[in-house]
Amino acid sequence: MSESARQLEDLIGRGYRHGFVTEIEADTVPPGLDEDVVRLISRKKAEPAFLTEWRLKALRHWLTMKEPHWAHLKVAPIDYQAISYYSAPKSKKDGPKSLDEVDPKLLETYEKLGVPLHERARLAGVAVDAVFDSVSVATTFKDRLAAAGVVFSPFSEAVRTHPELIEQYLGSVVPYSDNFFATLNSAVFSDGSFVYVPKGVRCPMELSTYFRINAMNTGQFERTLIIADEGAYVSYLEGCSAPQRDENQLHAAVVELVTLDDAYIKYSTVQNWYPGDAEGRGGIYNFVTKRGECRGRNSHISWTQVETGSAITWKYPSCVLRGEGSIGEFYSVATVNHHQQADTGTKMIHIGRDTRSTIISKGISAGQGQNTYRGLVKILPSAQGARNFTQCDSLLMGGRCGAHTFPYVEVKNPSATVEHEASTSKISDDQLFYLLARGIGEEDAVNMIVSGFCKSVFKELPMEFAVEATKLLAVSLEGAVG
């Protein structure tokens, strides 16, 4: 390693900035998982019988399943009986009806995170649903959305107000038996967001959910369901953070998206869960199942993710392209630093005629991080004229990290077109020196090069979040070059 590379190695990584703990009284179920715990969760949420039964079915199925180990990840054993499956901030009433009723300490937490529910959200024109541990604490802009006919509420509330939609769509994209973590989620999920955009409605603002894990030894199992009815449009963003703790914490979420004819869902994620310290202690295990189904003709689902956090990330936001002429997109930036590991990518399942998909994946590895792109493009016999374009680029910083690419392609229809491009590069000394010679400091120079590398993904993010994502990337990779 050259001297400059060593200096840069020393600069790698500044402390995690969202690692504070909020002192707040919480209602937490003792660790462990059995049918009683599932019933308790369901009862706490006053759920209808169909949902309790669905959870129990999931639990029974889960008990027969084995943790998957096919990913390119090293995972310390997880004791599922040592996790508490429900934790809610205690509130005097059943739940906050308006922002005034929300515990000021909670609001302060979101303020620290840069998600003030009051003013900034209003200025930004973004409706925010904030999920703290397992419970949704506040949803802004409800009235304005209601006027447009858009339902945007905590999942548990939607179970009460729109049980028929929940019953119809829950598990219709990710069935309770789907995979180990999704099945666990189906049994114990506690809250999340629900969105329904009715026929022909263009959602008047960006919708956003902010997830935060606060309590110790809890898992977060949120469930998000978004339905865009015929001709509807919605753009949705989730952000995530967690306090700094020495233990690993489990986050096993499920997101289901459904688009009917001509509908469009744009789903963006900026994931900044605590990644663990420089030695690899602690951090979130982010094992998430995200899938969208383009059920209707000419419908469109677009996933954009910026993954900078978590000790381990295991997620494959996918699209089932059932409707004729439907479009699936996946834009991803995944960074790993220190001992972080990511195994992420997408699945594009082409079922309908003339379906199209685009995959742009940018992986950045620094420190001793391991970054894996894993993708599946599957063209079924029915998908006449289907097209896919995949581009996977990896950027390496330093000599101790790794980038791996596993693109799977299955084509069962000869009329399909599938393109794959891949590249692996390093930040070159030439690029770095060029910027230094223009008076730009080393860290800024690296950030500039990395942001440039990620540009084709960042431009898919809503404007204000693109700025945030750029900053986040800068923090998580500060000074890392090779």
Next chain:
Amino acid sequence: MGERESSMLSIKGLSVTVDGKPIINGLNLEVGAGEVHAIMGPNGSGKSTLAYVLAGRPGYTVTAGTVHYLGQDLLALPPEERARRGLFLGFQYPVEIPGVNNVYLLKAAVNAVRTVHGLPEVDAFDFLGLVREKMKLMHMEDSFLSRAVNEGFSGGEKKRNEILQMLVLEPRLAILDETDSGLDIDALKVVAAGVNSQRAPDRSCVLVTHYQRLLEYVVPDYVHVLVRGRIARSGDRTLALELERRGYDFIAGEAA
């Protein structure tokens, strides 16, 4: 050449090795404010090494000598600090930086200088106006504004971009490393006009070049011939013409 009152750059006894191999061997050079110096020499004589050492590129080891720039110890400063204090290197082979917008880089560079001088960042609108004005001088198309740094640029476009950056940054000392190589005659005239527009009593320029062609358009105050890492001969513009006539061999022979 003796010390001048208004010294821009003063190099004394400079020796440089790359991977242990000596490239520059006891080089002396004095550049006064307002002067244009041309450094010529055969391939491998150490011209580009000199340019890189002055700009602070890692990988070059100074084994002896001193370099003072505006009275400060230049070698003690990291490369970005040299740039912020007004030293500019025009690259022989400018790199491509995908996804980083030209104007964005220019603005970041200008703001880096301004921050050092305690000035506020430039106004985005005014700045764009300034860039457009300089672009006109360099015969650059508007599409340049939306393109990434040097990405997909032709050789000539890259060189013109270097000069554009210089015009916007307004350095005290510009070191142009073979900015003329690979340019056709029209592009060469444009580049020369750009360099000439920068000539001022408080600013200096070091032109590193293999051929005297550029010097027809940018007339230097001094010409130096570098041979085996040392200045073998200095003179005025006529030295360049003599070189053109007789080739480098006659000086190399003298220096041996």
